[in-house]
Amino acid sequence: MNAGDAASPSLQYVQLLREYWQHNGEEALICAADLGKKLVHAGLPPEDIGEFQQQALVTLGRDLPAIALEEVAERITPPLIEVLVAYGLAFREQTELRYALDIEKRMEQNHKMEALGTLSAGIAHDFNTILGVILGYTEMTLDLAPVGTPTHRNLQHVIAATLRARDLVARILAFGRRSEICKTPVRIADSLDESLAMLGMTLPPSVVLRTELVQSDLVVLADPGEMQQLIVDLTINAVHAIAERGVITFALDTVTFDPATQPAPPELPPGEYVRFRVRDSGCGISSSVIDRIFEPFFTTKAVGHGSGLGLSVVYGIVQRMGGAISVKSELGHGTEFEMLYPRFIA
Template sequence: MMQRCLEQTSKLEALGTLASGIAHDFNTLLGVILGYAEMTEDLVSNDPVARENLQQILIATGRARDLVARILAFGRRDEKNAAPLRIADSLYECLAMLRPSLPPKVTLHAYIERLDLQVIGDANELQQIFMDLTVNAVHAMAEHGDIYYSIEAVTLNDDTRTDWPELATGDYVRFRIRDTGCGVPPHLVNRIFEPFFTTKDVGEGTGLGLSVVYGIVKRMKGAIRLNNSGQGADFEILCPRYEETEP
């Protein structure tokens, strides 16, 4: 179990390094395209067709840059915006943003053991975790079903740590999101965090959502796994618990 987990972690880190290198080069090329398109706009001010074509180039380039940013998020190692965060607050804020856009037959359920549980991370990235996992669940349920969220404090000791070989013993916050969808086929479980891997049809997604989640969790010194029972996907995340010290 431990050896397999370490091999998977090493593989994903190597993929992250490769993807980041390609993304940096791609971003440079996009900058050139964007710059020339913006300069050309001023030269065709009297040609509405040409201006419209350039606008489409600018829009497509902007979307490509967003995609590059997601690739870089998978491989990034910096923690420059890390700070103590109340994980329950981040979850509630994210769900408040998501609810209006969710299909009417998707119901959200949240169980929060303690509202004061904190982790160290970037606020935007923490919400990215919640958002990407929720979108993934909605797609898996074909827009009809239940999504369950839970946040609780756990402690890893020498016995319980066997399920999390990449983590040290200590105090953690556990976040889980479970859906009532179709689950993940067993032969695909070890690939779901790979960049660009997706079970969606062409045009329905980039395959970056779960890999971005994986990268963020690793930056938070945590770990993520899929508990796949065949009755929906159950993602479990452990991140080190932050405790404020008394002055």
């Protein structure tokens, strides 16, 4: 039998059912298996396969008006099952392949971040020493310059700029930090309150902040200062992404990963996690750069407006907490950062 490769899958299906109805042929069953696989590659979702089969059956039934549909269905059960089984196997294979590729991509990303962390921490460390020398000598010279003279004023500018540079270097070091930080139980809802209070007046009134705290008592092990920094960095990015008016939503709940029902992301062991999501209705992130946003120094902002360190610091903080961070975004439709932290239960 030739089910006709050029025909649409639904037409092929009806043809092979008809063939089976007429001849009970082995060949129709082989075609059914092929069709099952083809449906997966054509992107038919599992929830639609039942409807797809029903349609084919009804179409075949129209050829055989004298016979009840149940009877038709009963006689063509083997190819119906064959399609389903082949579909199921191919679907599973495709899902596993996607999952494997996803793991590979994430591992690669983790290695890259680790290498960048080591590299930038090394440079930052040396740089810090040099800045210390600049600062020390400038302060000494400042003491020699009479107050009110241009030299005194100029040296004050040098000191201010050096302190800004030190601040920047501290952030690079924060990203590359490997050592264990001082972790204590932290209620994320409290960190959120504190961070938003800290940002307070700097947030434009056209940006609405919303919280969806399904559970407000969730505790994680973290450095409280780092947790605040993370929230501040994500919020500032969201504010930047919202050109005029918009909403930033902070959502907190839990999720439990279990290999049997809901597998964990590749880098996390199974268990209960606190899920913290920061969503904005801003400009979104283009797919051409989304893979790079966590890299240190990656920025799409104009020179002087972004250091490209915010998200790399956030990434480092989440890593040190034994968690994971991911991002979903659609250009023009906003962005959502999702963080998963191991839940701490006292």
